Amino acid sequence: MSQQSPERTHRESEKQREATETSLRQLGNLIYEQILNREFPWVMMQSRSTDNIIYDPELRQYILGGRTIRRHARNIRHIRPFTQLIWTAWFAKELVGQRKTSTLREVYYSARGQADIEFSGQQESDNIITDLEVALNRPREHFNIFPEERSAIFGDLTIEYTVPGYEGRRMNLTDHPDGVMIGPALTSSEFVDTSADKVLVIEKGAMFTRLVEERAHERFNAILIHTAGQSPRSTRAIIRRLNRNQGLPVYIFTDGDPWGIHIAMVIISGSANAAHLRGLATPEAKWIGVWASDILDYKLPTENLTDTDLKRLKELKIDPRYVGDVWQREIDVFLKIEKKAELEAFSRYGLTYIVDEYLPAKLEAG
Amino acid sequence: MRVEDNGTGLPHEQIPHSFCQVFYGSKYTLKQARGTFGLGGTITILYGQITTHKPVTIISSTGGDIHEYEMMIDIEHNMPIILRHNVSGNKKGWRGTVVELQMEGDYSRIKRRLLDYLKQTAMVNPYADITFIDPAGRLYRFERGTEKMPPLPQAVKPHPHGIDVENFRRLVVITKERNMKSFLMEHFQGIGSVTAENFLKAAGLSSKLKPKTLQPDDIVKLVRAAKEFNGFKRPDPGCLSPIGEELLETGVLKELNLTEKDFLKVVTRKPSTYLGFPFIVETAIAYGPSVSKQFKSGTTIIRFANRIPLLFDESSGVVWKVINKNINWSTYKVMTDTPLVIAVHVCSTKIPYKTVGKEYMADQPEVEKEITNAIRTAARSLRIFISRSIRVARERRRLNIFGKFLPKIAEFSTKLSEKEELPDIDPLLRAVSASIPDVEEKLKDVPTITGENS
Numbered sequence A: 001m002s003q004q005s006p007e008r009t010h011r012e013s014e015k016q017r018e019a020t021e022t023s024l025r026q027l028g029n030l031i032y033e034q035i036l037n038r039e040f041p042w043v044m045m046q047s048r049s050t051d052n053i054i055y056d057p058e059l060r061q062y063i064l065g066g067r068t069i070r071r072h073a074r075n076i077r078h079i080r081p082f083t084q085l086i087w088t089a090w091f092a093k094e095l096v097g098q099r100k101t102s103t104l105r106e107v108y109y110s111a112r113g114q115a116d117i118e119f120s121g122q123q124e125s126d127n128i129i130t131d132l133e134v135a136l137n138r139p140r141e142h143f144n145i146f147p148e149e150r151s152a153i154f155g156d157l158t159i160e161y162t163v164p165g166y167e168g169r170r171m172n173l174t175d176h177p178d179g180v181m182i183g184p185a186l187t188s189s190e191f192v193d194t195s196a197d198k199v200l201v202i203e204k205g206a207m208f209t210r211l212v213e214e215r216a217h218e219r220f221n222a223i224l225i226h227t228a229g230q231s232p233r234s235t236r237a238i239i240r241r242l243n244r245n246q247g248l249p250v251y252i253f254t255d256g257d258p259w260g261i262h263i264a265m266v267i268i269s270g271s272a273n274a275a276h277l278r279g280l281a282t283p284e285a286k287w288i289g290v291w292a293s294d295i296l297d298y299k300l301p302t303e304n305l306t307d308t309d310l311k312r313l314k315e316l317k318i319d320p321r322y323v324g325d326v327w328q329r330e331i332d333v334f335l336k337i338e339k340k341a342e343l344e345a346f347s348r349y350g351l352t353y354i355v356d357e358y359l360p361a362k363l364e365a366g
Numbered sequence B: 001m002r003v004e005d006n007g008t009g010l011p012h013e014q015i016p017h018s019f020c021q022v023f024y025g026s027k028y029t030l031k032q033a034r035g036t037f038g039l040g041g042t043i044t045i046l047y048g049q050i051t052t053h054k055p056v057t058i059i060s061s062t063g064g065d066i067h068e069y070e071m072m073i074d075i076e077h078n079m080p081i082i083l084r085h086n087v088s089g090n091k092k093g094w095r096g097t098v099v100e101l102q103m104e105g106d107y108s109r110i111k112r113r114l115l116d117y118l119k120q121t122a123m124v125n126p127y128a129d130i131t132f133i134d135p136a137g138r139l140y141r142f143e144r145g146t147e148k149m150p151p152l153p154q155a156v157k158p159h160p161h162g163i164d165v166e167n168f169r170r171l172v173v174i175t176k177e178r179n180m181k182s183f184l185m186e187h188f189q190g191i192g193s194v195t196a197e198n199f200l201k202a203a204g205l206s207s208k209l210k211p212k213t214l215q216p217d218d219i220v221k222l223v224r225a226a227k228e229f230n231g232f233k234r235p236d237p238g239c240l241s242p243i244g245e246e247l248l249e250t251g252v253l254k255e256l257n258l259t260e261k262d263f264l265k266v267v268t269r270k271p272s273t274y275l276g277f278p279f280i281v282e283t284a285i286a287y288g289p290s291v292s293k294q295f296k297s298g299t300t301i302i303r304f305a306n307r308i309p310l311l312f313d314e315s316s317g318v319v320w321k322v323i324n325k326n327i328n329w330s331t332y333k334v335m336t337d338t339p340l341v342i343a344v345h346v347c348s349t350k351i352p353y354k355t356v357g358k359e360y361m362a363d364q365p366e367v368e369k370e371i372t373n374a375i376r377t378a379a380r381s382l383r384i385f386i387s388r389s390i391r392v393a394r395e396r397r398r399l400n401i402f403g404k405f406l407p408k409i410a411e412f413s414t415k416l417s418e419k420e421e422l423p424d425i426d427p428l429l430r431a432v433s434a435s436i437p438d439v440e441e442k443l444k445d446v447p448t449i450t451g452e453n454s
Helices: A006-036 A079-097 A104-110 A122-136 A205-213 A233-244 A258-269 A292-297 A307-318 A325-337 A343-349 A353-365 B012-020 B040-052 B107-124 B165-174 B180-187 B193-203 B216-228 B245-255 B289-294 B318-326 B365-416 B426-433 B435-445
Strands: A042-046 A053-056 A061-064 A068-072 A152-154 A157-160 A170-172 A190-194 A198-202 A222-226 A250-253 A286-289 B002-005 B056-061 B066-074 B079-088 B096-100 B130-133 B139-142 B263-268 B272-274 B277-287 B299-305 B308-310 B340-348
Touching: A006 A042, A006 A079, A006 A122, A006 B365, A042 A079, A042 A122, A068 A079, A079 A104, A079 A122, A079 B365, A104 A122, A152 A205, A198 A205, A198 A233, A205 A222, A205 A343, A205 A353, A222 A233, A233 A250, A233 A258, A250 A258, A250 A353, A258 A286, A258 A307, A258 A325, A286 A353, A292 A325, A307 A325, A343 A353, B012 B040, B012 B056, B012 B066, B012 B079, B040 B056, B040 B066, B107 B130, B107 B139, B107 B245, B107 B299, B107 B308, B165 B180, B165 B216, B180 B193, B193 B216, B245 B263, B245 B277, B245 B340, B263 B365, B272 B365, B277 B289, B277 B365, B299 B318, B318 B340, B318 B365, B340 B365, B365 B426
Parallel strands: A198 A222, A198 A250, A250 A286, B299 B340
Antiparallel strands: A042 A068, A053 A061, A152 A222, A157 A170, A157 A190, B002 B096, B056 B066, B056 B096, B066 B079, B130 B139, B263 B277, B272 B277, B277 B340, B299 B308
16 A cells, blocks of 8 residues: 555544534534524434334445434423533534544533533433434544544554644554554554555454464464454444555454354444444455354354344344345354354364464465 | 300300200200200310319300309209309400319320311301410410301291101190191291191191190101101201301411412302201312422311311211212312312201211211212312413423523534524523413412302
C-alpha cells in the first residue's frame, strides 16, 4: 500500500469532524426554527422497531426498512426522550468541538444531576445515543462516543495518530507485546503501512497471547485482533477497514459453540442493533473454526451442549444471515453430535499444536 | 358529673317526677323527640345512686325563681325522695337546668367515644355551643357555627297504623268521647267521619260502641285491624324536625374542618313513612384533602337517629348495609381505599331501632330504600367532583411535563445551533394549557352546598 502524508490524514479526520459538527448544528437549527415558528419541535428518523429491521442479502447485513417515525415534543410520551436526544446532541457537539472523547457510560453519568434529563439507566442513554446515530445517520464514534475498550490489536501495522497532542505521531503495532488497545485514538488513526497479508481475529485473550508468544504474526504474516467476546463496533470497523482499504483477507477463529459462531457472524454480517449503520460488516471475512467437524476430525476434548446452546443453534439455523453451505453444515453437525469445544481444547496436543498444525491447515483450506 | 344547659327549664313541680321516677309522663300525641319513654335521664341518676349512694342535685328555672332539689330515688316504689328543696331569687333572669350527680365510671376507657359523641352532636346541632371539661381538667369547645335553628317539631295525633296496644289502651282510659266514631276522629290523625265509619265496618264494630266498654281483646283486635286497613291518609310529617341541608352543611363543615378544596354534598329527602310512622332521611358525603388528613382510608360512617349519634354496632346497622352492600361505589369513581365520610341522619316519631339498647337501626325496607336513595343522590355529585378532579390533575400533570421539558429543549437547541437568544416557548405552553382553566371553571360549578331532592 502507498504511504499517506501526515497532512493528508490530518485533513481527512478534520473533514469528518467538521461534517459531524455541522450536522449537529443543523439539528439544533431545525428545532430552534420549529420553536420560533410556534411549532412543537419534532425530528423524523427511521424506525428501529423489529418489524423495520430487514436483512439485505446483497449487502449481507441487516438494514433499516423504509418506515420512519416522528419524535414529537407534542406527544407526552415522546417529550422526555426528545429532550434527552437534544441534550445528547449538545453533549456530542461539546465533545467534538473540544476534541474530547467519552464513553457510553460517561454519557450516562454526565446527564446525572441534569434535572429532568437524567437517564434512568445506561440502557436508556445508550438507546438515545442510538437514536442520535439514526437521526443524523452517523455512528457514535463520529460524536467521539466510544464503548468501554476491551479488544486489542497486534501485528506489523504502522498507524498515525490524529488525536490532539499526538497528531502526526506514528507507531507500529508490534511495539507492545500485549497488543494495543482498540480505543478512540487507534480508531481515529490513519493506517500508514503494513507488511501483513492477512488478519486473524481471535475471540479469546488467552489464545491471542499464545499466538503473540508463538510469533504467529510472523509465521502467518498476519495482524492479530482480539475481540474479547462479541466484538465492539470500533473493532468491527477496524476489521472492515483492514479488509476493504488494505485489502487483507480476514480469518475468524472462535470457540466451537453457537456463541462462537455468532461472534464470527456479527463480524461478517453485522447485528440487528446496528442495522442503521454501514461500514461495520466484513462480508468477505471467513470463519475458520473451531467447527463442529473439527471436533470430530481432531478428536477434541468436549463438553455437552446445554439446552440453551441447542435452542440458540436452532435459532441460528433459520437466521437469514446463516445462508451458505458451511454454516448450515456445521450447525447440523453441532445438532447431531451435541458437543462443543473451546479454543483451549487443542492444548491436549501440546501448547504449540494450534500454531504448528491446526491453523496452517485451516488457513490453507480457507 | 355536672351538666348544665340554657334551655327552657322545667316547671318546678314537675322536677321530682321527671328525674326520679321511671316511665313518668304519658304522651298522647306524637312528635320527634330524643327519648321515647323518659327513661334515659332517670336511669343515669339511678345508676349513680346504686354505685355511689349519693343524691342527685337538680337546679332549674323557667325564668322566675330558681329551684334547687336534692333527691334520691325510692327504688322499690319508683318514687322520688326529696331531701332538700331551696327556692332562691333570680335577679339575672337565668334560665335552664343543671343536673349534678356522682357515678362510677372509667373515663379513660370511654374517653374517645365520649369525644366522638360530643363532636357528632355538635355536627347535627350546629346552633349549639358545647363546652366539656373532662375529669383531667381538659377543656373541649365545640363552638356554634350558626344562630339559626330548625323549626320545632309540631305535636300530632298518632296515626292508626303506628299505634300500639298500650297507647291505645291509655287513650281509652283518658278519652271523654262517648262512641267509637268520635273517639277515632278525636284521637287519631287523618280520620274524618267517612274514614271512621269505613274502618269500623271493616273491623266489625259498631260506630255507636262506647270506648270505655272495650275489653283488652277488643283493643288488640282493633289495633290489628287498623294495621290492615288501607283507607287512612298518609302519616303527617309535620311532627318531624329534620336538620335541613343548610344547617347540616354548616355542622359538617365545621366539625370536619372542611375547606373550599373539599367536597361536601348534603341531601335531605322528602318525608316517607313506614308502618304508620313518618320519617325523613338526611345524608352528607365529605371527600377531599381535609378528609384524607383526618380519616383512615375507606369510608367512615357517622350515624344519627333524631340527632343522637349512634356509636356502637356500626356493622350491624342499616347504614352499614346500604353503604357496603346496596351501593356499587365504582359507579361513583370511589375506590375501596378512597377516604370518605358519610353521615346519615334518620328522624322519625319512631326510629326503627333493632335492639332495646338503641345501638343501631334495623334494615326496615322503606327506611333502607330512603337511605340508599339519599346516599346515591349525594354520590352522583361526588362522582362528578372526582372525575373532574381526576381530569384537572391529569391536565396539570401534562402541563407540568411540558413546562419541565420545553425550556430544556429551547435551551439545548439554542446551544446546539449556536444562537444567542432563547426561542419563546410561551405560545407552545399556552397551547397545551388551554384546556386547564376550562376544566377548573367547570369544577367550580359542581354544587358543594345544597342539592335538591331527587
